Amino acid sequence: MGRVADKVALITGGASGIGLATGQLMAREGATVVLTDLQDGAGDEAVAAIIAAGGTAQYHHHDVTDEADWKKIIAAVLADHGRLDILVNNAGVGGNGLPVEETPLELWRATMSVNLDGVFLGVKHGVGAMKENGGAIINTSSILGMIGLPLSAAYTASKGGVRLLTKAVAIECAARGLNIRVNSVHPGFIDTPMVGGAIQRGGPARREAILQSQPTxxxxxxxxxxxxxxxxxxxxAKFVTGSELVIDGGYLAR
Ligand SMILES: NC(=O)c1ccc[n+]([C@@H]2O[C@H](COP(=O)([O-])OP(=O)(O)OC[C@H]3O[C@@H](n4cnc5c(N)ncnc54)[C@H](O)[C@@H]3O)[C@@H](O)[C@H]2O)c1
Structure with missing residues (x-):
């Protein structure tokens, strides 16, 4: 208990999956949690559940691809709570399952827009907000930011971008004497609506193939x-910055 006591944490994509679980856990560990997402109903429900469990939480509608939205959300967090200690750039969209030569440029750009531009904007405005007091930024990449997967060129490229964006900003913050740590987390296959969507498209055989590809x-x-x-x-993690934390059930170990 209390591992992030009295800290203020902003989590994007906080209405579902990994972002939701992170918000729930951080609230249990004492943080004031600000969840943002496009899914307002789910976001409001998540906040109500956290508050019912004794935590402190708030929800804002927020499109991570929109810089004006970022300015508004960060200003609201600072106005409401006086500081931002933790930013989790977690919002993302999944792969499309298309061969590269059939991937429309619009789809490539839409993926980059959420998964990479969204993280860039978060880092840009997060560092601005944390300059005075310091803080920690965690960017959700993927094992697919480290290795390729067929039929997922845009997703894999976007997550590779997140991995190195994280390192560049971590080193920049350190060199500028800012007490802001920046790290990336690299999930393997996690049972969330994002993977559920891929399974729905591919049918039971897709689920079986995913399970068979897991060492466990x-x-x-x-x-x-x-x-x-x-x-x-x-x-x-006070000495951890520019680092990448893989949590994948051994997927990359082979
Ligand atoms: N599930 C996995 O296996 C897996 C593996 C590796 C990495 N990831 C990454 O983890 C992160 C969370 O994914 P998840 O699996 O929990 O999926 P999820 O679909 O449950 O959650 C993603 C959330 O992001 C939100 N979102 C999408 N576009 C947005 C936008 N423009 N602005 C704000 N919010 C937006 C969605 O509404 C959703 O609530 C993503 O970045 C994903 O790429 C997931």
Missing amino acids: GQMGEPADIAEGILYLASDA
């Missing part, structure tokens, strides 16, 4: 990733 024969749970994000956000 199982997918991870959102809470498995939330624990890693919590560690990176907490003072226990």
Whole structure:
């Protein structure tokens, strides 16, 4: 208990999956949690559940691709809570399952827009907000930011971008004497609506193929990733920056 006590945490994509689990865990560990997402109904429900469990939370509608939205949300967090200590750039969209030569440029750009531009904007405005007091930024990449997967060129490229964006900004913050740590987390296959969508498109055979590709024969749970994000956000990780935390049930170990 209390691993992020009295910290203010902003989590994008917080209405579902990994972002939701992270918000729930951080609230249990004492943070004031600000969840943002496009899914307002789910976001409001998540906040109500956190408050009912004794936590402190708030929800804002927020499109991470929109810089004006970022300015508004960060200003609201600073006005409401006086500081921002933790930013989890987690919102993302999944792969499309198309061969590269059939991938429309619009789809490529839409993927980059959420998964990479969205993280860039978060880092840009997050660093601005954390300059005075310091803080921790965690960007959700993927094992697919480290290795390729067929039929997922845009997704894989976007997550590779997040991995190196994280390192560049971590080093920049350190060099500028800013007390802001920046790290990336790299989930393997996690049982969330995002993977559920891929399974729906591919049918039961797709689910079976995913399970067979796992060293443990199982997918991870959102809470498995939330624990890693919590560690990176907490003072226990005070010497960790520019680093990449893989949580994948051994997928990359082969
Ligand atoms: N599930 C996995 O296996 C897996 C593996 C590796 C990485 N990831 C990454 O983890 C992160 C969370 O994914 P998840 O699996 O929990 O999926 P999810 O679909 O459950 O959650 C993603 C959330 O992001 C939100 N979102 C999408 N576009 C947005 C936008 N423009 N602005 C604000 N919010 C937006 C969605 O509404 C959704 O609530 C993503 O970045 C994803 O790429 C997931």
